[in-house]
Amino acid sequence: MLTTNPFDDDKLKEECGVFGVWGADGASSIAALGLHALQHRGQEAAGIVSHDGLSFHAHRAMGHVAGNFDQDEVIRKLSGHAAIGHVRYSTTGETALRNVQPLYAELSTGGFAVAHNGNLSNALTLRDKLIQRGSIFQSTSDTEVIIHLVATSTKPTAVDRLTEALKKVEGAYSLVCLLDDGLVACRDPLGVRPLVMGKYNDATVFASESVALDVIGARYIRDVEPGELIIVNNDGMRSFHPFEKAKARPCIFEHVYFSRPDSMVEGTSVYQTRKAIGAELAREAPVEADLVVPVPDSGVPAAIGYSQESGIPFELGIIRSHYVGRTFIQPTQDIRHLGVKLKHNANSALVEGKSIVLVDDSVVRGTTSLRLVQMMRDAGAREVHMRIASPPTRYSCFYGVNTPDRAKLLAAQMGIEGMADYIKADSLAFISLDGLYRALGDKRDAAAPQRCDACFSGDYPTTLTDRNRDKEHPEQLRLVSND
Template structure:
């Protein structure tokens, strides 16, 4: 992968300082259903997980057809053209590139031919040993057309094609390290795979006789399916004409579900690994209020990422909740970065303060996280310029001090403000009267007895899977 942070800065990273989403995957097996259109709707529900490209692959028992393109699902996929994708099995993908640059050749699903026929694959996650695997495959004569780590998975599956497909997948799972949730399509089957630690989410749903796989349960709701359960870490789900079967490639070891799914990435209406995201975020806000006692007049969120936590803070503290910042929902992912002479315009295009709400008030502002600190400072200034007497900035997560190597683009460590400054220095940098991050103990406490099942590496550097092959970036470039 080429340097993602350079691109995100050029396209508005300073103007909207957030972690980048990862990817979303969707799959459906349903005889008699318009599976291509249902997949299209499923991708709409997962659009928050990636906006760079989208694609759908459909199988009819004899072949796999593919449609994909750059941009949002509505831009990348021709809705009218979906009528030509006939079949009873489909997979779909929305992408934000954590490994591999943003070009059509890297859009997924990837569809390929091997000795057993056509296979399609869509991947959410990031492999940590991709450099070593790619070098080994190159030396054995493998050919790469893209710069994604997903194509490494494809090559390994093809390399082990002497046995059954499930045996090939299991052997591939032994080789690859890191985070991966996969949906795989053949001419006659749909397969779901989740890595042994369960970094990235994957759930199973049912709609009548049809089965659905998706990154989040909100996509099941969209297509009228009911959540059956989460795919277990290390599990392979096989859906074909014989129904559903499960194989455990690995026994459940040390689980490491991404805690940032709950902080920011996932949709609030999703249920992931037994937890309702909305309820978790509300409890994060309540815990913030327990940890940071402040005399204030109103609590406002940074929309939309801080809304639920702000509501929880207001409930626990008794301070009234208000909407003090309005978000312009028509500023898309490609809006032009303002010139150096008008640096604040980027934030003003996205957020507009409600002066009548803010003027003369002591304001608590709740957001999910601070990455570089650039946007947070501009938001504090917006609120002050609207007449606020005090501005207290609260975060529903601990300071992000380390890069993620498991599928979320957290920038290089040297760009993370909390890796270089302490809390007081950050407070001064963003210009707030008070600054408080939710403690790691407080965040984990929200999950009760399940505190040990989460990856918290971005906060404390405790990486569950070795990252020595990543060269400190988790990325590689196809040369």
């Protein structure tokens, strides 16, 4: 099975999405709707665990939320007033049902289910220590390390045990956990991955993005703060800050690509931010052209901003089909290349004879850009100028994003001119890192960055214990991070 769209293989994959609800009749139905809204964050698998006051109920499946959780018999089995859910795209490791979240275990303190967005950068090291102490792992997911750390803690309550466990991990995590007597939501001290809180009538809701609140008709309350742990149960809601305080470093790429444009991230409209990025890109990298053409869908807001700032007309020079399944059998290489047009096709009548500015969100391996430029030339474009709404991606991400090894990142191997030659564009330009910060309303401080921009700058905000181990022992097991 091969992807119908080879472009998909050359994108930074969304991490994962988490959703939790406490205190609502039919909580699993609400969770399923919330996961629909977060489907863009992970298309590989989905799962829901619910609690009815006595028992936990779980359903996990490969594939999309639709089809797996739109069936009445599935939702009926997931009874209860509380539920957590997860959509997954694994960043490393195998694709298997045993890695699909939420993960669940029976502990001495009762049932414990967890859904995780992020990546623990010392999970392999912790896993080895736990195995030496007798732990038996059922998955290759870094999230299971959290369960074992909770299980082996000697603290008196499940929340205390979770807090102690999280003090031992490094990296990025936004979690929703379901216990016998409550729902816990927490975010790592750097706040790398997003998590928001809302109210649905009298119920409390947590989600990776605000759009999931919109879809279920919930009211946004606030972001979960970096390093905050919130527990919701029948006694109400309590908030703690149990971790050593750190300077927040939320992921900058949420604004560029990962989050849906109709979400609010850190109180800011993603759509408006992407337009501002496009406008900044137009100021930094102007070019004479006839049309501004977005790469749909992620390049659209930035292209609008570029068009409005430059005065060059915005047009849909590439048309995307939204009715193509993710995979199908492709018997030959020639047919595989033809598969590109199933999802993206040039609007030849529009671009023929024109000089165009092609706006995309990123360049990873460069294969996407190469095919896009060739598509425009085959459609008769006179000139093709690529403009990218993020800085060059020169470094791998270790915080829950499926980034190729650095050796496969085009910007890590050559300069801008070499990249332009490689993709066969008439010109190529990226927004600067300073420009990206300006578009976000910040002034970049290289000495004390306000965000995690490691994929652009190489400035990783945490220790990368497992990465350093991998350099010495590349044959070791690779854990699935949770995305």
